[in-house]
Amino acid sequence: MIEPEYGWVLISVEDLGNKDGICERKGCGTExxxxxxxxxxxxxxxxxxxxxxxxxxxxxQYLSTVTLKLFRNISTFINSSTWEKRFTKKLKSYIATTxxxxxxxxxxxxxxxxxxxxxxxxxxxxxxxxDFISTKNKNLSQVKxxxxxxxxxxxxxxxxxxxxxxxxxxxxx
Ligand SMILES: [Zn+2]
Numbered sequence: 001m002i003e004p005e006y007g008w009v010l011i012s013v014e015d016l017g018n019k020d021g022i023c024e025r026k027g028c029g030t031e032x033x034x035x036x037x038x039x040x041x042x043x044x045x046x047x048x049x050x051x052x053x054x055x056x057x058x059x060x061q062y063l064s065t066v067t068l069k070l071f072r073n074i075s076t077f078i079n080s081s082t083w084e085k086r087f088t089k090k091l092k093s094y095i096a097t098t099x100x101x102x103x104x105x106x107x108x109x110x111x112x113x114x115x116x117x118x119x120x121x122x123x124x125x126x127x128x129x130x131d132f133i134s135t136k137n138k139n140l141s142q143v144k145x146x147x148x149x150x151x152x153x154x155x156x157x158x159x160x161x162x163x164x165x166x167x168x169x170x171x172x173x
Contacts, residue, residue, distance in 0.1 A: 004040050007171075008056035009067050011037040011045075025052040039071070041171040067164050070152070074168075077148045078141060097144075102155065103127065104147040111136065113143040117151050130154070135173070146173060 003026045019031040025048045032049035038056055039045050048056065083095040083106075094107040101120040108114050114134040118127035133150065135143055146169065153165040 001042075004043055006056065007042075007167075008038045008040045008046075008053075009071065010053060010057055011039050011068070013037075021047065021049070023047070023049040023052050025049075025056065028052055041168060066158075066160055067168075070161065070164055070168070073152065074145055074148055078144055081144065081148075083144075099148070099151060100155070102151055104144070104151055106140070106143055106147065107132070110139060113138055113140065115143055115147040115150075117147065117154060119154060142172070 014035045014037070016033050016035060019033045021032040021035045023030045023032050024046045028048070030049055030051075034050050035047045036050060036053040037045060037047055038053060077099065081097045081099070083097045085093060085095055087093050092107065094105050096103055096105045103118040103120075105116045105118065106113055107116070112134075114132045116132050117130040119130065121128055130150075133146070135146060138146070149165050149169045149172075153162055153169065156162055156165070
């Protein structure tokens with residue numbers, strides 16, 4: 001796989017005090033003092049210098065604050081959501097969690113999960129059930145992540161957030 005040239009998000013910057021770091025951008029290898037930890041959903045983490053971070057994040061600088069916030073939302077959700085086991089009327093088991101009154105339900109088993117979003121309608125007692133979305137070769141925490149991204153995309157009022165969530169979803173689905 002080729003190292004992506006854009007779509008990286010800056011996570012943090014660390015000052016080493018001296019040029020004790022090495023830029024990991026492909027073809028660079030420069031000694032660096034400021035370690036920029038960057039993340040790409042298709043690649044993972046990488047440490048680069050201040051010049052290379054500009055290249056990697058050039059198309060995303062405008063969006064990077066929002067993106068970072070969403071990645072934090074996702075990991076907070078993954079780490080803190082509680083899921084309960086339930087049964088359908090036909091006694092099929094599934095797990096469910098609530099996020100700002102809405103629900104994410106996950107059915108199936110490892111590698112063959114499907115999930116469903118149930119939106120709580122304001123002022124009503126019932127839910128608006130969305131279509132089942134099947135996944136392949138995903139573990140439970142990846143499916144939880146997908147469910148959260150879809151739910152967040154359906155409920156956010158920010159067009160920028162919707163767009164970023166759509167991009168993240170397309171990259172990891
Ligand atoms: Zn570099």
